[in-house]
Amino acid sequence: MTEQNTPAIDPAEDLPEQMRVRRSKRDRLLAEGLPPYPVEVPRTDEITEIRARYADLPTDTGSGDKVSVTGRVIFVRNGGKLCFATLRAGDGAELQAMFSLDKVGEKSLGDWKSLVDLGDLVAVTGEVIASRRGELSVLADSWAMSAKALRPLPVAHKPLSEETRVRQRYVDLIVRPQARDVVRTRATVVRSLRESLFRRNYLEVETPMLQLLHGGAAARPFVTHSNALDTDLYLRIAPELFLKRAVVGGIERVFEINRNFRNEGMDSTHSPEFAMLEAYQAYADYNVMQTQVREWIQEAASAVAGSHVVTHQDGTEVDLGGEWAQITLFGAISSALGEEVTIGTDLAQLQRYAEKVQLSVDPKWGPGKLAEELFEHLVTDSLVQPTFVRDFPEETAPLTAPHRTTPGLTEKWDLYVGGFELATAYSELVDPVIQRERFHAQSLLAAGGDAEAMQLDEDFLRAMEYGMPPSGGMGMGIDRLLMALTGLGIRETILFPLVRPE
């Protein structure tokens, strides 16, 4: 402790007038023995319950029942001797509170008018009635502050700016019902996915987020440091290599829903941290996973919308029912180009095609990578209806089993919905010798400066050398599933997305 006292912070300095006013109301509440932040307030019923219970209360009658309700004051209509306020609960349910001179008395009514602002949380005790205009109300005998709001609420009738909505999500949640709906929808979807997997006898596990090596995907990782181990650690870019270790150990159906971290660009479909479902099933393949993933998404759609037809926030309806289209990667490229392109098409020819369609080519790309880039350039935007794109080149799928009939291809599909990649699945590569060769090729890429290349994971190879059953595996972005079901941008599906510091 120093001799010099920290100067008392005087928040009255430099504050906007409206915040000064609210602080002085807080002071007046204290001075009058009305705690602005009491530990407890009376609360007998939820607003939602009262709306349901008294839905049929006739206009201009009393119920005879006394209740205590709580809510945030979102509208006030103050009169001389009779005041109205609209209270809103956390679930969005609203109820009118009425304060009349003859019920609460002059002092309490005066306090209500002079000390309560829009945005305050209050508790109101009184009889449930229906007003002369038929509005279900609590006619107050008494009221109490539950929490004084020191900041004014944004105007309820104009849309909040995009930036404020994201930076101050708590305000967004208060004023915008759709913001709360998204939170509910997301919880419904995640719960539906878990139930879908539990029903099919999958076990949920949690695997390391802090990893000594990064692997399981092609992405640039975040790096952090362990003081205890005196070594750098990576935030995981995927749980894949650990879930496969679990399959080696005999956990034959396993999944994880958790966050991945990728140190890459942020845009309307990419967030640095994003939630992902990964699932592995022994003795299955990419065809089995294709059916299951469709079923899981359809079950999630049903949980959210009650049917396979989901309605986006702009009103468009998307039908996710039935079987979904499937195309092959090279078939899609061929029909987009009007030229026959196969896994056998050589690099020079692919480069000529790329030039023809004005795709700029990184000289480090091999033919497989270039084919994938051609596909993304030419086809993905048109894949609005759910479509499985199958059979990717070996070059870009180092963890995937070789195709059963076509050399050079792997058994991998990507699922596209709404023009973006929603999910992926493989027949997993389980041959430890080939896996080592694939890792070796990746390490050459890394040595060549590819920051997204996978690292050679000896412990993973050791696990595989004990024998991993033939398996199907899948991964799906939870945030993107929300996007597909709601039509929202990724930052709307994440409650508190990363934003630049103010």
Added chain:
RNA sequence: GGGCUGCUAGCUCAAUGGCAGAGCUGAGGACUUUUAAUCCUUAGGUUCGGGGUUCGAAUCCCCGGCGGCCCA
């Protein structure tokens, strides 16, 4: 990474190089049945930050910050 675009009162927005404004919110007043209540009065500004051009800059130019949209 590139292009376009925005940042003004607590919130949403005007102000076309010439006095920085409106609605809601706030403050004061009227009103015992309102529904985004209404009516009267009224307060509120580092125009994102810095530099420049100009008699004069919210406005034009340059640099920086933070968003949005499109493209790669």
